[in-house]
Amino acid sequence: SCKLVLKSDAKPVIDPPRKLPFKLHNKVKEELGRMEQDGVIEKVNEPSEWVNSMVVTVKKSGSLRICLDPKNLNNNLMRSHYQLPTLSELRSELNGSTIFSTLDANSGFWIIPVDEESSKLLCFNTPFGRYRFERLPYGVS
Template sequence: MKVIEPVTHSEWAAPIVCVRKSNGKLRVCADFSTGLNKALETFDYPLPVPEDIFATLNGGAVFSQIDLSDAYLQIELSDESKKMVVINTHRGKKEKKVTLNVIGTVMSGKLGWLQIKCAA
């Protein structure tokens, strides 16, 4: 799956910042502090303490484990969201097709729903 694709026009365009990773390769990051961050709404969901999780799972018969370490690269953005996460590079504007590394925010909203479903 392609992560970015060219775009000709956008009302939002964040500059990029290159950061050297520990293995010497470069990571290209978008600097959304220049505008988009201020326009976003945050949703905080406190993570439950282990005792509460175990109490909720008590009596369960089927359990599952999900590895979400790279999940943000697998969730495609809506067309409306793609317009807001455009990056401005030396090769023109590029539109992100998948979620950025905001899986914590996404999952915190989903965890509230999940906890209710598991407890029911």
């Protein structure tokens, strides 16, 4: 699972909820229900020190993507540093390979669970109550 680590001087931030167009209310409620049923999010009733804004985007298909705007959280996270391989390193590793494939992981981030404490940092407000992500959402660095 993924563990988010706060900087030692981090101060909790509660972002105000963003306005949601009325015409999206039913679709957002349905999508939140689906995400809750799939174990991606969980309803929150206890107080939260960190609350992010929910961002809703409409895909070309008409379905919704529910994300966070974790700008304030990202500014307070310790980041692990990973050096991406260079093109020449990749070429040398792939030398002699003959079969290649590509994957487009639908909701790919959601396959990564977050630990309990990290989940408390991933709360967000909706017109239907507060939720928290139990899986790594888009936008968290």
